[in-house]
Amino acid sequence: MRNLILLAGTAALALAVPAAAEKGGKGGHGQGGGKPAKVEHGGGHGGGQQARAAKPAKAERHSFRAERPARAERHVRAERPQRVERRDFREERRAIRDERRHDTFVRRSGEERHDFRRVGRDVRRMPDFRPGEPRFGGFDRGCPPGLAKKGNGCLPPGQAKKLFARGQRIERDWFEGYRVPVAYQGFYQDTPDYYYNYDDDGYIYRADRGSDLISAIIPLLGGGFGIGQPLPAGYDAYNVPMQYRDDYYDTDESLYRYGDNAIYEVDPQSGMIEGIVALLAGDLNVGQALPDGYDAYNLPMEYRDEYQDDDDYNYRYADGNIYQVDAKTQMIQAIVEMLA
Amino acid sequence: MKRSLLAAVLLLAACGKEEAGNVSTSESNGAAPRATASGEQARTNLLQALGGSADHKTLANAVKAAGLTETLSGAQPYTLFAPTEAAFQKLPAGAADGLLAPEAKGRLVALLTGHIVPGVVTAADLGKAIERGKGKAQLATVGGSTLTFGKDGDALVVTDAAGGQARVTGAERLASNGVVHDVDGVLRGK
Numbered sequence: 001m002r003n004l005i006l007l008a009g010t011a012a013l014a015l016a017v018p019a020a021a022e023k024g025g026k027g028g029h030g031q032g033g034g035k036p037a038k039v040e041h042g043g044g045h046g047g048g049q050q051a052r053a054a055k056p057a058k059a060e061r062h063s064f065r066a067e068r069p070a071r072a073e074r075h076v077r078a079e080r081p082q083r084v085e086r087r088d089f090r091e092e093r094r095a096i097r098d099e100r101r102h103d104t105f106v107r108r109s110g111e112e113r114h115d116f117r118r119v120g121r122d123v124r125r126m127p128d129f130r131p132g133e134p135r136f137g138g139f140d141r142g143c144p145p146g147l148a149k150k151g152n153g154c155l156p157p158g159q160a161k162k163l164f165a166r167g168q169r170i171e172r173d174w175f176e177g178y179r180v181p182v183a184y185q186g187f188y189q190d191t192p193d194y195y196y197n198y199d200d201d202g203y204i205y206r207a208d209r210g211s212d213l214i215s216a217i218i219p220l221l222g223g224g225f226g227i228g229q230p231l232p233a234g235y236d237a238y239n240v241p242m243q244y245r246d247d248y249y250d251t252d253e254s255l256y257r258y259g260d261n262a263i264y265e266v267d268p269q270s271g272m273i274e275g276i277v278a279l280l281a282g283d284l285n286v287g288q289a290l291p292d293g294y295d296a297y298n299l300p301m302e303y304r305d306e307y308q309d310d311d312d313y314n315y316r317y318a319d320g321n322i323y324q325v326d327a328k329t330q331m332i333q334a335i336v337e338m339l340a
Numbered sequence: 341m342k343r344s345l346l347a348a349v350l351l352l353a354a355c356g357k358e359e360a361g362n363v364s365t366s367e368s369n370g371a372a373p374r375a376t377a378s379g380e381q382a383r384t385n386l387l388q389a390l391g392g393s394a395d396h397k398t399l400a401n402a403v404k405a406a407g408l409t410e411t412l413s414g415a416q417p418y419t420l421f422a423p424t425e426a427a428f429q430k431l432p433a434g435a436a437d438g439l440l441a442p443e444a445k446g447r448l449v450a451l452l453t454g455h456i457v458p459g460v461v462t463a464a465d466l467g468k469a470i471e472r473g474k475g476k477a478q479l480a481t482v483g484g485s486t487l488t489f490g491k492d493g494d495a496l497v498v499t500d501a502a503g504g505q506a507r508v509t510g511a512e513r514l515a516s517n518g519v520v521h522d523v524d525g526v527l528r529g530k
């Protein structure tokens with residue numbers, strides 16, 4: 001009897017799942033269609049993520065891309081020894097590590113001390129602060145940016161960490177000593193038109209060099225992309241990397257959005273971030289050298305029979321893909337499997 | 341999708357046969373654990389492995405507070421270096437204060453993602469990598485930091501970005517979406 005019920009249940013599931021899949025629109029028929037959103041780096045929607053690429057932003061990759069030679073030269077370059085570039089990777093990664101070390105525990109563990117310092121700094125540097133003045137547009141009830149976080153009701157719930165608004169004018173010296181985290185500097189480099197700032201609150205701000213008005217706000221994991229917070233502006237379109245689309249597609253119950261090396265589940269009704277469904281490393285890309293940190297074979301069990309390290313090739317997993325790596329040059333040659 | 345569907349059906353069948361219940365110890369987002377190529381039945385996922393362990397209550401709470409439950413119960417494979425209760429108790433006084441508060445999510449996510457490595461790295465894989473690397477192997481975490489592994493006798497020792505050391509203790513536990521290694525220290529920036 002139990003078997004009968006079981007069979008019935010299995011059949012029901014088999015019928016129900018394709019229906020749900022169709023409804024949800026596999027590959028992103030929900031919001032935003034099947035095409036990933038193309039947002040310019042630091043683009044004007046407050047996004048600034050490289051939404052199109054399956055691989056997220058990392059300083060190493062960007063600088064690598066910037067150095068990438070024209071197509072005709074690539075072949076020649078590929079045969080050169082990679083030693084110099086490997087060293088560059090290492091130094092950059094070390095810088096990132098050092099900074100994160102500083103970030104995660106020294107600076108952030110003293111939250112109160114930090115707040116105090118920031119408030120002190122902001123107030124000190126705004127001697128001419130006057131409530132209601134246009135330059136403090138987002139805080140028209142007289143809350144200077146640093147004070148807004150102290151729970152005095154100046155900012156709406158969920159926005160407490162976002163201290164500045166788009167279109168707001170900033171003073172450059174408010175951010176003295178608060179440069180963009182190293183991991184993001186490759187993506188958010190100052191240009192003749194724009195400069196970037198970061199204020200430890202989980203957002204990078206892009207400001208117009210001429211007017212000092214904030215033209216983009218780039219949210220970061222754990223800051224702008226925090227659980228229980230509203231999805232930041234600029235993420236209306238489905239933008240999940242291709243290899244994850246079979247697992248995470250929009251339905252009536254959940255939307256999925258990619259940003260800052262993670263995929264988030266979002267409640268379509270409230271627009272709130274409900275959970276982080278996948279964390280991406282963002283380190284591996286075909287045509288590049290295998291970065292530090294992939295010394296160990298790490299394939300999921302079910303792929304180990306098929307792809308084993310040998311004298312010619314190594315295989316490494318990251319971000320839903322299995323990559324084939326040349327054992328001698330340590331160059332990433334190809335994606336041999338997309339797991340989803 | 342076909343594969344997920346097949347896995348879901350297999351899982352349902354397996355649960356039915358085993359009177360269900362004994363698999364689910366914690367919440368799950370319903371993502372279908374992947375059946376192995378050999379047809380072996382999917383095991384518990386990483387989140388369930390944590391939830392079922394009396395020695396990881398603090399970590400399980402932290403994972404929940406950070407919003408990472410779906411990451412650890414989803415289909416993507418991760419290697420989790422799981423600090424035990426004793427590891428949390430070894431933290432200096434005040435270091436973990438307020439970490440579970442809503443406003444500390446950024447710090448908490450940063451701390452936890454420093455314990456998660458993409459893919460499935462078993463103790464044997466680490467051992468081989470250490471041998472190949474002449475006593476040292478590095479793993480990049482999804483949080484952006486790098487963990488360095490070495491051996492002390494037979495024991496695996498991990499050094500975090502700040503130079504702090506912890507030992508990998510106990511046996512590894514394979515899950516449907518990764519592997520859990522217990523560590524006797526919290527890995528952190530400093």
